[in-house]
Amino acid sequence: MKKTTLIIALAVLAVSAFAQKKTTTSATVKFDAATPLDALPVAENKTVVAAIDTKKGTVAFEAVVKSFNFSNPMMQEHFNGERWFNSEKFPKTTFTGKITNLSAINFSKNGTYEAKIEGELTMKGITKPLSTTATITVNGDVLITASEFTIALADYDISDAKGKIAKEPKIFVSAELK
Amino acid sequence: MIQTPATAPKKSLLKKLLLAGIILLLAGGAAVWYIFTREFEDTATQEAAYTVSAMPFMEEFRNNIDEANKKYSEKIITVNGRVTEIEKADTAVNIKMADTGTGDYIIFAFQQQHIKAAKQVQVGDSIAIKGSCSAGVYSDILETGFITFKRCSINK
Numbered sequence: 001m002k003k004t005t006l007i008i009a010l011a012v013l014a015v016s017a018f019a020q021k022k023t024t025t026s027a028t029v030k031f032d033a034a035t036p037l038d039a040l041p042v043a044e045n046k047t048v049v050a051a052i053d054t055k056k057g058t059v060a061f062e063a064v065v066k067s068f069n070f071s072n073p074m075m076q077e078h079f080n081g082e083r084w085f086n087s088e089k090f091p092k093t094t095f096t097g098k099i100t101n102l103s104a105i106n107f108s109k110n111g112t113y114e115a116k117i118e119g120e121l122t123m124k125g126i127t128k129p130l131s132t133t134a135t136i137t138v139n140g141d142v143l144i145t146a147s148e149f150t151i152a153l154a155d156y157d158i159s160d161a162k163g164k165i166a167k168e169p170k171i172f173v174s175a176e177l178k
Numbered sequence: 179m180i181q182t183p184a185t186a187p188k189k190s191l192l193k194k195l196l197l198a199g200i201i202l203l204l205a206g207g208a209a210v211w212y213i214f215t216r217e218f219e220d221t222a223t224q225e226a227a228y229t230v231s232a233m234p235f236m237e238e239f240r241n242n243i244d245e246a247n248k249k250y251s252e253k254i255i256t257v258n259g260r261v262t263e264i265e266k267a268d269t270a271v272n273i274k275m276a277d278t279g280t281g282d283y284i285i286f287a288f289q290q291q292h293i294k295a296a297k298q299v300q301v302g303d304s305i306a307i308k309g310s311c312s313a314g315v316y317s318d319i320l321e322t323g324f325i326t327f328k329r330c331s332i333n334k
Contacts, residue, residue, distance in 0.1 A: 023320065025274065025285055026267035046267040046287040047326040051319045060319050066251065066312040069287070069328045071217045091315050176266050
């Protein structure tokens with residue numbers, strides 16, 4: 001009986017450790033559009049869904065636009081408004097891509113690796129190519145990832161009439177996937 | 179300089195207009211400053227528009243997601259339910275209440291001042307969480323529905 005229990009426990013552990021699709025529903029995306037003229041608060045979304053398939057090298061993120069949280073109610077309203085993300089019509093922002101240097105990352109060996117990622121970012125119903133790098137730290141069966149890049153708001157038909165915000169805001173992404 | 183009777187009232191009017199202009203400018207500046215520096219109130223002190231139970235709440239979104247979003251999105255809601263998962267989110271934690279049958283879930287991200295209390299919660303606890311309901315959507319990644327909350331507090 002004890003032997004059977006041990007075998008089952010080991011099998012469950014093995015499946016868990018080598019599961020090729022790692023996911024989280026608590027990835028964080030920060031949106032920083034501050035300029036030297038205006039120190040706008042950073043918007044933060046901590047309930048982003050993310051997945052990495054370690055075998056295929058696919059990467060996917062999806063963020064609910066209304067989940068981006070500002071400290072200021074006015075900013076929150078502008079961010080979700082028609083001129084900006086129009087979250088009523090386009091409730092999600094998504095990224096799907098691939099790790100192009102998959103062979104350089106050993107998902108079964110603890111360590112920090114640099115991943116090159118190419119994919120497509122869809123915001124406000126507009127899809128544009130996006131290339132970036134990310135660090136992937138392998139810690140047992142957990143992957144800790146971080147990436148930083150900029151996007152051109154004009155590419156996604158997002159305009160700021162007063163010109164107070166950065167035309168190319170910084171985006172910070174971090175996730176702990178299991 | 180000696181003022182003529184005609185120029186004295188004109189100067190007095192000018193002074194009054196100038197003073198009114200300065201007051202208006204200061205009031206406008208204060209209003210703009212207030213709007214742009216105002217912060218969201220502590221959710222714990224706000225009154226909930228609805229109090230719901232997690233499972234029927236998820237079912238309502240499953241049955242008609244558009245209507246449910248119209249009803250609940252950007253409103254303060256108190257959700258009663260059992261904690262099924264606690265996930266690390268950057269330096270904070272998110273609490274989840276999931277429907278194990280369908281895979282649907284509600285996820286709560288906490289207001290800065292309530293993160294410490296959220297970290298005390300354990301899986302299996304039956305609790306009430308109050309927060310701003312962002313939206314319910316379908317996840318193409320997880321192939322399940324989920325509802326997100328922001329600026330939450332543990333309802334005591």
